[in-house]
Amino acid sequence: MTLKLGVPSKGRLMEQSFDWFAARGLTLSRTGSAREYAGAVDGVDGVELVLLSASEIPRELAAGRIHLGVTGSDLVRETLPDWAASVAELAQMGFGHADLILAVPVTWVDVETLDDLDAAAAAFRARHGFRLRIATKYHRLVREHLRAHGVADYQLVDSQGATEGTIRNLTAEAVADITSTGETLRANHLKILKGAPVHQSQATLFASRLADWSDARAVLARVTSQLGIGQSDSIPPLL
Amino acid sequence: MSRAEDISAALLAQMLDAGAQRVTPDILQPAETLLDLYGEDIRARAYVTHDPALGEMMLRPDFTVPVVQAHMADGAEPARYAYSGAVFRKQSASRAREYLQVGYELFARDTAAQADAEVFALFARLLEGHALRPVTGDMGIVKAAVLGLSTTERRRAALLRHIWRPKRFRALLERMRGQGPLAADRAALVDRLRAAPVAELIAEAGPQLGLRGADEIAARVAALLEDASAAPIPDDQAQALEALLSLAAPARAALAQMRGMGWAAITPALDRLEARLAALDAKGINTETLPFEASFGRTNMEYYDGFVFGFLARDDLPPVATGGRYDALTAVLGQGRAIPAVGGVIRPDMLAALEDAQ
Numbered sequence: 292m293t294l295k296l297g298v299p300s301k302g303r304l305m306e307q308s309f310d311w312f313a314a315r316g317l318t319l320s321r322t323g324s325a326r327e328y329a330g331a332v333d334g335v336d337g338v339e340l341v342l343l344s345a346s347e348i349p350r351e352l353a354a355g356r357i358h359l360g361v362t363g364s365d366l367v368r369e370t371l372p373d374w375a376a377s378v379a380e381l382a383q384m385g386f387g388h389a390d391l392i393l394a395v396p397v398t399w400v401d402v403e404t405l406d407d408l409d410a411a412a413a414a415f416r417a418r419h420g421f422r423l424r425i426a427t428k429y430h431r432l433v434r435e436h437l438r439a440h441g442v443a444d445y446q447l448v449d450s451q452g453a454t455e456g457t458i459r460n461l462t463a464e465a466v467a468d469i470t471s472t473g474e475t476l477r478a479n480h481l482k483i484l485k486g487a488p489v490h491q492s493q494a495t496l497f498a499s500r501l502a503d504w505s506d507a508r509a510v511l512a513r514v515t516s517q518l519g520i521g522q523s524d525s526i527p528p529l530l
Numbered sequence: 531m532s533r534a535e536d537i538s539a540a541l542l543a544q545m546l547d548a549g550a551q552r553v554t555p556d557i558l559q560p561a562e563t564l565l566d567l568y569g570e571d572i573r574a575r576a577y578v579t580h581d582p583a584l585g586e587m588m589l590r591p592d593f594t595v596p597v598v599q600a601h602m603a604d605g606a607e608p609a610r611y612a613y614s615g616a617v618f619r620k621q622s623a624s625r626a627r628e629y630l631q632v633g634y635e636l637f638a639r640d641t642a643a644q645a646d647a648e649v650f651a652l653f654a655r656l657l658e659g660h661a662l663r664p665v666t667g668d669m670g671i672v673k674a675a676v677l678g679l680s681t682t683e684r685r686r687a688a689l690l691r692h693i694w695r696p697k698r699f700r701a702l703l704e705r706m707r708g709q710g711p712l713a714a715d716r717a718a719l720v721d722r723l724r725a726a727p728v729a730e731l732i733a734e735a736g737p738q739l740g741l742r743g744a745d746e747i748a749a750r751v752a753a754l755l756e757d758a759s760a761a762p763i764p765d766d767q768a769q770a771l772e773a774l775l776s777l778a779a780p781a782r783a784a785l786a787q788m789r790g791m792g793w794a795a796i797t798p799a800l801d802r803l804e805a806r807l808a809a810l811d812a813k814g815i816n817t818e819t820l821p822f823e824a825s826f827g828r829t830n831m832e833y834y835d836g837f838v839f840g841f842l843a844r845d846d847l848p849p850v851a852t853g854g855r856y857d858a859l860t861a862v863l864g865q866g867r868a869i870p871a872v873g874g875v876i877r878p879d880m881l882a883a884l885e886d887a888q
Contacts, residue, residue, distance in 0.1 A: 373622045397736040401750040403719055406712050413691060414750055415742060422569060434570050441698025443691065447570055458740040480736045
């Protein structure tokens with residue numbers, strides 16, 4: 292019986308995932324033409340490679356259609372409600388680092404921390420009659436972060452791309468976005484708020500808690516031993 | 531009909547017998563009012579949908595707001611309303627997304643103590659025989675204590691704004707005592723802001739961007755510099771406030787303890803509590819044993835601003851019934867007009883589940 296392993300289907304994330312597994316004696320490869328999303332696994336019997344968009348991997352894990360999957364920890368936390376009930380983290384893979392941060396215009400010399408952002412939001416709402424707008428596509432992560440820190444009088448507005456431009460376009464006053472170097476932020480005259488980021492993301496190997504493990508469990512034991520990661524008791528199936 | 535629906539119908543009938551008029555708010559409510567009141571918290575909890583003509587709509591997350599709106603539009607005074615029906619909330623894991631609520635709301639002027647007692651005594655009677663633990667509290671006392679702190683108007687307002695977020699409230703109070711990490715961050719920021727006139731600092735930082743203008747930034751910088759020279763909130767007052775917030779005792783004993791603090795600022799609020807306890811006694815509630823917790827209602831009951839109460843089956847479950855006074859909410863929804871109001875809701879599904887468990 293086979294264990295299905297989902298890996299990003301293109302780009303640096305795919306290459307780095309292949310490298311990570313190869314360094315641990317598991318050779319993943321694409322088969323067929325360069326455009327065909329089929330793959331093969333050498334090194335352990337019984338593993339089937341499924342190439343998917345990184346953004347679809349959380350959903351496939353939660354649906355139990357794949358047993359293991361590589362994707363950003365930010366995507367799992369953002370996409371899956373109560374994510375820890377659906378998936379378990381097997382290994383942080385040490386690449387694909389990106390921070391989800393909050394940023395405001397550099398001219399906001401009075402705002403450096405969430406404490407300041409909260410106070411500025413209260414004054415903004417009193418002045419303009421609506422809540423201070425934060426543009427993001429990471430609604431769940433940002434809302435939970437702001438709630439945990441007791442920030443009020445803000446609203447999230449959806450931005451699926453070019454988020455840094457929303458402030459110039461007057462559709463938001465602040466942004467929450469992924470950054471690795473901060474260059475795009477600086478180019479758009481924005482500064483990152485001090486303190487811990489909303490989330491520090493990296494590529495992570497996840498196991499589905501909801502997949503059918505009845506036959507795949509033995510394969511999982513071989514994979515985890517090959518990869519040199521401890522097989523946690525919290526890995527499925529618990530149902 | 532399910533058992534919960536039977537219970538719901540019976541409770542509603544008793545509320546109508548108690549003199550209430552039945553109201554039936556729509557399931558689909560305009561999202562704007564609710565979003566404006568509760569912000570992102572409600573977006574995370576309520577189902578939002580879109581209507582081509584009416585814009586963003588919400589499956590009603592509670593009845594209170596539409597009942598208040600209906601009353602403000604064309605209600606006589608005093609008025610008693612009862613309602614029952616499903617409410618919809620996004621939940622994690624296994625909790626119900628759609629569940630029944632039966633509620634009672636009383637709008638009346640000049641008789642706050644009697645109105646509070648009427649609602650609580652009605653709920654106590656309706657829930658008799660269910661082995662629930664009642665809890666009462668009073669957000670009015672907490673607010674009076676904050677307003678009584680010897681500090682600036684701006685600091686009192688900042689604390690009041692976060693009264694429903696205990697963690698944030700504590701961090702703010704700590705900063706205003708000149709302690710903790712927020713105070714250190716603030717001191718460093720103020721040092722930088724003192725280095726040059728604000729117009730210069732803004733010009734140096736970069737090009738002006740977005741809707742929040744230089745005048746707004748300058749106004750907050752002025753407020754920060756002014757705040758930096760305010761004296762810390764005195765230790766004895768901060769400690770008295772903490773002691774008040776952690777108070778939990780039978781109502782009469784709690785009243786005596788709070789009187790014993792000798793805190794003039796909360797005396798009027800304590801007088802109101804005493805009047806309420808007398809009105810509860812008159813309704814046959816034993817206030818010698820009735821539990822009082824000063825911080826009850828400080829989380830997720832944001833619109834209550836006076837008397838609050840709950841009936842709990844277990845501490846790890848949501849309360850079977852909750853209620854309280856929400857005078858300020860009627861002012862917000864009445865656009866200037868306001869009427870004192872108190873009410874509460876019961877969750878029949880939880881009563882049915884309790885019966886099953888027995």
